[in-house]
Amino acid sequence: MGRSSIDLYSNDVGAPFVDIQSFAAYVGGSPTNISVGGRRLGLKTAIITGVGVDPVGDFILNFLDKEGVDTQFSPRKPGHRTSAVxxxxxxxxxxxxxxxxxxxxxxxxxIDDVLAAPIADAKVFQFAGTNLCKEPSRSATMFGAEIARQAGVDVIFDVDFRPD
Structure with a gap:
């Protein structure tokens, strides 16, 4: 549960940032990367993330669908943007x-987004520390972790520290 973003990595390795001419687009965010990695290892994975009603959100959901990550619990959030790095x-x-x-x-x-996901049926509930930086994500994340704990699901906290 947590961060998803479009990650734009410089194609001009070694160039100072101000001289970069082009970027390659990837999907990122610690929880998103973990979901994809688990799926590539043959696990059944799902992600609870929010994306905007925008082309970047489309890009992320399309990538995750192609990777086989279940995105049905990742709502669109009108009026909010999909993150970028x-x-x-x-x-x-x-x-x-x-x-x-x-x-x-x-x-x-x-919390309603969390209630829509079958967390109690999972083997693992993993969430990122960035979820805890602001409401409503903080309460939703703690609620999801408590559902998992009460159901005997392993809870994994990824600090995912970002100073900004």
Whole structure:
């Protein structure tokens, strides 16, 4: 449960950020990546995330559907945007990163969104720390974790720390 985004990675490896000419688009967000990775390993996975009613949300849901991740519990959030991340690549140790998470859809997950998902039937409920930074996602996430705990489902907390 948590973050999803379009991740734009520089195609110009080594170029200073201001000189980047093009980017490659990927789907990201820690919980989203974990769902895809689990699915690629043959597990049945689903994600609870929010996306905007926008082409970026379409991009993310299309990718997840092609990967076989169940997205039926990932609502569209009208009036909110799907998140974006832009990354420069300047090896060996400089990777300028910009998050666009203002008015983001995934932080608008509600208790009703959680109630729509069969968390008690899962083997694992994993959520990201960024879910806890703001309401209504904070309450929804804690509610989901409590449903999982009471059902004997393993609960995994991914700190997913982002200083901004």
């Amino acid at each position: 832009v990354l420069g690549i300047e090896p060996p140790n400089k990777f300028p990163l910009v998050y666009y998470r203002d008015n983001c859809a995934d932080i608008e997950l509600t």
